[in-house]
Amino acid sequence: MASSFTLSLAGGKTTDVFFLDSIKALSDKLSGYGRRVLWVFDSNSRNLFTSLPANCVILPSGEHFKNWSSVERIISAALDAHLARDSVFIGFGGGVVCDMTALAASLYMRGCSLVLVPTSLLCMVDASIGGKSAIDFKGAKNLVGTFYPAKDVLISAACLRTLPEAEYHSGLGEVIKHAFLSSDDELYSFLCSSHDSIVSRDREALTRMLELSLKVKAEYIQRDPEERKGIRQALNLAHTFAHALESIDNFNVKHGVAVAWGLSRAAWCGYAAGVTSAELRDRIDALLRLYDFDIDRRIERGRWLDFQAAVAKDKKNLSGTVRFVLLEDMGVPVLRELDSEIVKIAVISAPGRKNG
Amino acid sequence: MASSFTLSLAGGKTTDVFFLDSIKALSDKLSGYGRRVLWVFDSNSRNLFTSLPANCVILPSGEHFKNWSSVERIISAALDAHLARDSVFIGFGGGVVCDMTALAASLYMRGCSLVLVPTSLLCMVDASIGGKSAIDFKGAKNLVGTFYPAKDVLISAACLRTLPEAEYHSGLGEVIKHAFLSSDDELYSFLCSSHDSIVSRDREALTRMLELSLKVKAEYIQRDPEERKGIRQALNLAHTFAHALESIDNFNVKHGVAVAWGLSRAAWCGYAAGVTSAELRDRIDALLRLYDFDIDRRIERGRWLDFQAAVAKDKKNLSGTVRFVLLEDMGVPVLRELDSEIVKIAVISAPGRKNG
Numbered sequence: 001m002a003s004s005f006t007l008s009l010a011g012g013k014t015t016d017v018f019f020l021d022s023i024k025a026l027s028d029k030l031s032g033y034g035r036r037v038l039w040v041f042d043s044n045s046r047n048l049f050t051s052l053p054a055n056c057v058i059l060p061s062g063e064h065f066k067n068w069s070s071v072e073r074i075i076s077a078a079l080d081a082h083l084a085r086d087s088v089f090i091g092f093g094g095g096v097v098c099d100m101t102a103l104a105a106s107l108y109m110r111g112c113s114l115v116l117v118p119t120s121l122l123c124m125v126d127a128s129i130g131g132k133s134a135i136d137f138k139g140a141k142n143l144v145g146t147f148y149p150a151k152d153v154l155i156s157a158a159c160l161r162t163l164p165e166a167e168y169h170s171g172l173g174e175v176i177k178h179a180f181l182s183s184d185d186e187l188y189s190f191l192c193s194s195h196d197s198i199v200s201r202d203r204e205a206l207t208r209m210l211e212l213s214l215k216v217k218a219e220y221i222q223r224d225p226e227e228r229k230g231i232r233q234a235l236n237l238a239h240t241f242a243h244a245l246e247s248i249d250n251f252n253v254k255h256g257v258a259v260a261w262g263l264s265r266a267a268w269c270g271y272a273a274g275v276t277s278a279e280l281r282d283r284i285d286a287l288l289r290l291y292d293f294d295i296d297r298r299i300e301r302g303r304w305l306d307f308q309a310a311v312a313k314d315k316k317n318l319s320g321t322v323r324f325v326l327l328e329d330m331g332v333p334v335l336r337e338l339d340s341e342i343v344k345i346a347v348i349s350a351p352g353r354k355n356g
Numbered sequence: 357m358a359s360s361f362t363l364s365l366a367g368g369k370t371t372d373v374f375f376l377d378s379i380k381a382l383s384d385k386l387s388g389y390g391r392r393v394l395w396v397f398d399s400n401s402r403n404l405f406t407s408l409p410a411n412c413v414i415l416p417s418g419e420h421f422k423n424w425s426s427v428e429r430i431i432s433a434a435l436d437a438h439l440a441r442d443s444v445f446i447g448f449g450g451g452v453v454c455d456m457t458a459l460a461a462s463l464y465m466r467g468c469s470l471v472l473v474p475t476s477l478l479c480m481v482d483a484s485i486g487g488k489s490a491i492d493f494k495g496a497k498n499l500v501g502t503f504y505p506a507k508d509v510l511i512s513a514a515c516l517r518t519l520p521e522a523e524y525h526s527g528l529g530e531v532i533k534h535a536f537l538s539s540d541d542e543l544y545s546f547l548c549s550s551h552d553s554i555v556s557r558d559r560e561a562l563t564r565m566l567e568l569s570l571k572v573k574a575e576y577i578q579r580d581p582e583e584r585k586g587i588r589q590a591l592n593l594a595h596t597f598a599h600a601l602e603s604i605d606n607f608n609v610k611h612g613v614a615v616a617w618g619l620s621r622a623a624w625c626g627y628a629a630g631v632t633s634a635e636l637r638d639r640i641d642a643l644l645r646l647y648d649f650d651i652d653r654r655i656e657r658g659r660w661l662d663f664q665a666a667v668a669k670d671k672k673n674l675s676g677t678v679r680f681v682l683l684e685d686m687g688v689p690v691l692r693e694l695d696s697e698i699v700k701i702a703v704i705s706a707p708g709r710k711n712g
Contacts, residue, residue, distance in 0.1 A: 010367050011366050011367030011368075012367075068424060068428070072424070075493060075499070075500060076494065079493070079494060079496060079499065079669070082668065082669075085583075106502060107500045107501065107502060108499070108500065109499065110488065110490075110501045110502055110503055110582075110583075111502075111503065111582070132466065134466075137431060137435070138432065138435060140435060143431070143435065143464070143465065144431060144463045144464065145463060145466045146462060146463060146466055146467075146502060147466055147467065226466075226467070227441075227466070312438065313435070313438075
């Protein structure tokens with residue numbers, strides 16, 4: 001059994017998102033793509049297969065390898081397999097694999113078909129839909145990429161069974177971010193009420209959480225597929241902080257963990273700037289603590305200049321000014337410049353921390 | 357004084373093509389793009405400027421440098437200059453510079469504005485319009501790229517005054533190709549009747565030739581902007597042969613010269629396959645000879661397998677078969693597979709050659 005929905009994107013393009021309730025259903029769907037296919041795994045996701053398909057590339061795992069030389073390996077493999085523009089690139093793995101497979105598919109012969117099979121929670125709720133392909137460049141996360149939506153995204157909660165705890169936890173950071181970007185409180189309420197079944201990865205709870213979370217993201221994407229209207233930028237809530245943290249931490253902190261921290265920082269800055277109510281700020285922090293995120297982390301004072309430089313490199317830096325996504329209310333994001341003193345206090349003092 | 361026309365492309369995008377009749381008019385137009393601009397030159401086109409603008413990259417000149425490391429230099433310069441998504445990349449030079457500036461602009465922060473100023477005839481009539489960005493990859497020409505139309509293309513015949521003769525001659529190869537892709541014979545007749553003023557680069561003749569040639573290309577592009585409908589492929593007339601020749605010649609032969617040779621080969625193969633009339637084949641060869649193209653060149657017998665392998669790598673290779681563009685008539689291109697014996701005879705025997 002499978003449910004599905006379709007996203008309508010720029011230029012008449014669409015993405016079909018399929019929810020497949022077993023590994024068997026996933027395999028059946030995958031076998032329908034024929035033989036002119038290139039599979040891209042990383043050293044983790046390859047283990048989900050007992051025997052590997054022909055025409056496959058296995059990339060080393062991790063953000064450190066999210067660079068041109070990995071993309072070059074995918075393109076080389078496609079060329080060696082004599083694939084043409086009518087072939088299909090299947091990215092099977094987490095966000096790094098999916099982002100790079102998408103970039104390679106968009107570049108090879110100026111564009112092949114793309115299918116993504118996200119195997120991490122983070123990638124299911126974030127990277128796999130929305131058409132953002134990317135690699136990192138000189139320490140700037142996702143600086144280089146294209147808008148290239150997948151034709152199909154295949155999501156199966158069954159893939160999450162063996163996901164390491166830290167990866168699963170990281171994905172929840174993005175899910176919580178989506179909860180506060182939604183103008184109804186369905187996802188927020190579900191996260192509050194179903195904590196235990198979510199952390200124990202109950203399959204029904206997972207499927208419900210995935211559907212609600214993707215629904216929020218899909219809404220923003222459809223209204224502004226190529227991030228030209230200031231709508232889709234809202235999905236970057238928490239990300240200016242998160243990317244800078246990741247950058248100065250040399251990408252050791254998990255992305256969703258950085259997002260959770262950034263969400264708390266954005267809530268505090270929004271409060272300090274008179275945009276976010278104290279009540280919403282506290283609700284955000286409370287949900288993040290419920291899911292065991294460390295929002296008390298502080299940037300050492302001596303690293304403030306590094307952090308500030310990393311913020312300036314962020315992609316939301318338009319015409320030299322840095323605009324942060326802040327929340328006026330649940331589902332009401334706004335883009336604002338922030339006084340650097342406010343940002344400094346938010347990241348080096350971690351105001352509002354429990355043991356402050 | 358300037359004339360202009362607008363191309364309507366996929367996803368509501370447009371390209372404005374401006375014909376500017378002096379260097380002064382070109383400079384005035386360029387100064388309107390403001391200060392958040394990155395200029396890309398090569399070691400030739402930089403000489404058109406007495407003093408270089410701020411934020412510029414000067415790439416080494418030539419097809420050998422049409423690779424990722426050049427694109428990386430453009431992206432690095434943009435990052436160092438703190439450019440954001442609202443900035444403008446200006447590619448100023450021949451096809452290599454324009455193709456790579458377009459690729460960098462499409463990738464930097466997933467897409468900045470792009471302005472192209474072609475300074476060679478080849479680039480004016482070919483690479484600058486149509487939105488194909490590219491680099492070469494492992495000997496396969498333009499294997500990696502994106503569809504990313506320029507916002508503006510600025511064309512001035514004045515830039516052609518100092519173009520080396522060999523470069524100018526090469527550009528005429530693409531112009532002649534366009535003449536046979538046009539369903540009216542305006543460009544064909546103009547090339548036949550105005551040979552002397554064209555080769556002496558009379559400015560009025562040049563402007564007329566540029567406008568007629570771009571009109572032909574624009575028609576194919578607008579009907580099939582992302583080469584999905586089998587219409588735009590027609591512009592690849594002669595190119596399967598040309599790319600393979602360039603590949604086995606290690607890119608020493610000039611592109612337009614290879615296209616002229618390929619056009620003659622395509623005419624002969626079309627004739628051999630019963631698609632092209634003897635009369636059209638002869639008309640093609642006659643015009644190519646009038647403009648002094650060496651269509652008698654032969655591939656050495658011992659290099660046939662290399663040539664064949666290069667053909668198989670061509671981007672028009674769909675699902676493992678190679679389809680060539682042949683001409684049923686002026687302006688009536690068709691895509692056909694060709695028996696490899698026909699191709700072999702066409703390239704190693706050069707049938708129809710004058711001193712054969």
